[in-house]
Amino acid sequence: MHGLMMNYPLTLAQVLEHARHIHSSKRVTTLLPDQTFHSYDYTTLYERVKRLANAITQLGVIQPGDRVGTYASNTYQHLELYYALPCSGAVLHPLNVRLTAVQLARIVQEAEDKVIFVDGAFTDQFDELRKKIECEQIVHFNTSSAHPSVAYEQLISEADPIYSWDIPDENWAMGLCYTSGTQGEPRGVLYTHRSMFLHTLAVNQADVFGLTEMDIVMPLVPMFHAMAWGLPYASMFAGADMVLPGAKSVCIADLIAETGVTVAAGVPTIWAKVYPELSERKRDISTLRRLIVGGEAMPSALIEAYEKNLGVEICHAWGMTEMSPTGTFSKLRGAHQNLSDAEKWRIKAKQGQPIPGVELRLAAETSNGFTKLPWDGEVSGELQVRSPWTASRYYNIEPTTEHFTPDGWLRTGDIATVDIDGYMQIVDRAKALIRSGGESISSVALEASLLKHPSVLEAAVIGVPDEEWGERPLAVVTLSQPIRADISDTFKQHLAVEFPKFWIPDRFVVVDEIPKTSVGKSDKRAILEQFASENLRDRSSAA
Ligand code: ADP
Secondary structure, X not given: OOOOOOOOOOOHHHHHHHHHHHOOXXXXXXXXXXXXXXXXXXXXXXXHHHHHHHHHHHOOOOOOOOEEEEEOOEOHHHHHHHHHHHHOOOEEEEOOOOOOHHHHHHHHHHHOOOEEEEEHHHHHHHHHHHOOOOOOEEEEEOOOOOOOOEXXXXXXXXXXXOOOOOOOOOOOEEEEEEOOOOOOOOOEEEEEHHHHHHHHHHHOOOOOOOOOOXXXXXXXXXXXXXXXXXXXXXXXXXXXXXXXXXXXOOOHHHHHHHHOOOEEEEOHHHXXXXXXXXXXXXXXXXXXXXXXXXXOOOOHHHHHHHHHHHOOEEEEEEEOHHHOOEEEEEOOOHHHOOOOHHHHHHHHOOOEEEOOOOEEEEEEEEOOEEEEOOOOOOOOEEEEEEOOOOOOOOOOOOXXXXXXXXXXXXXXXXXXXXXXXXXEEEEEEXXXXXXXXXXXXXXXXXXXXXXXOOOEEEEEEEEEEEOOOEEEEEEEEEEOOOOOOOHHHHHHXXXXXXXXXXXXXXXXXXXXXXXXXXXXXXXHHHHHHHHHOOOHHHOOOOO
């Protein structure tokens, strides 16, 4: 027997309408390239989104379901497109501006983007891409230079302000986002209105992002990285103000002090980089209450530094572009309150519990499928997930058993443990796990331990080919202060406290900067390219 409730479609138009009706005076503030602020309220945003939706329709080149690219930083115009495109039936396709023109051209061609909206901050680099793609229409915003293209503000000012949202149904595609390509070619994930709506509700629970109407939220995570982790929708549904940092690299402490940010989100690299600036306390950052951190493991040493020295709560999240992106979230429970601080930071450094709505399982592949592994915090296995906001296949790629199990779970490509309370901890990406003499070595665990050394600022461990053992770990570090003693001996002794001898890297290399991917993760493929070709055994071990 079916129930008798309304079959009310779950769409992003509801998020926008709610923000406009209930939180109309809340503000979106954007740092402009000239370092001044642009600020308007949700009412103005709403009116502009309506006009923009009309303008998009009137461009005449976009049919419902067509993909529309955005080549932009985190700005109010990008936020407008986050609503106007999906709410007019088009598919928002944020392009990763840090990929090369060749990489992006492949993505744009596969997505068949009909129109691309280009941020003036990237006009020159977009011109490179433009030569390689076919796209019917380019619309520029935030630019003073004359372009033989359509101007965004003109489109909006000339458009009719009245528009009825045009979303065929809740399972209509709303966004297309490509993975950041850390381990291979980026793959497209096609979200629906329903999946993004449910993801928004899920992350807005008190024990997940926990955003409230009193928050001022700053996504430092780019809007092209996994839909800015859902924050453009979550913040406006919660009624929070938003601060968007624009394209220029900015002084984060200044931005927080001037706008009163309470919650900010970004990858660990960012927080490691800005920690010295924040801890100098030259600016008043006392409004900042919480950082949402993910994309890579957040080391416990950095969690401790933020929580102990700055009084800022760290919420460590794990997710994937394929999961809209949130999968797990690490928060302490009531039962943890009496633990020592060190024990609390150890738990918070885990990737956390599945957020309500997400199912996890640990699996081992056998000759006839998978067996389920126990949640004892010890046994590690392949992490598999499912949820209403997890991809069931990739865009334009036939589903294969490499990515999806026959019973419909996503194979994440991560190796993890899960403890009895459901806290998941990433051991490594399956492809990054170092296989030495038939045993596995976790690069993530070695990196976390190196980061506990007072002189280490950043660490990346990779497996380099070795004739005798198959692979051996090699550590690359940047230092916050010089080390007088022999670097290799220092780190070997440091790691020997926690790890068996065969885990200890044969070689430690000090570099000025660790190569990063387009979204700020350690680029282990680039590091490997740099070091694998060298005859490691012949080289002396210190930098
Ligand atoms: P890519 O796989 O190309 O990097 P994503 O940006 O979607 O694309 O990254 C998802 C992957 O990032 C996860 O499968 C996992 O390996 C890694 N990841 C995300 N969050 C964390 C985290 N908190 N700790 C460790 N790894 C993480």
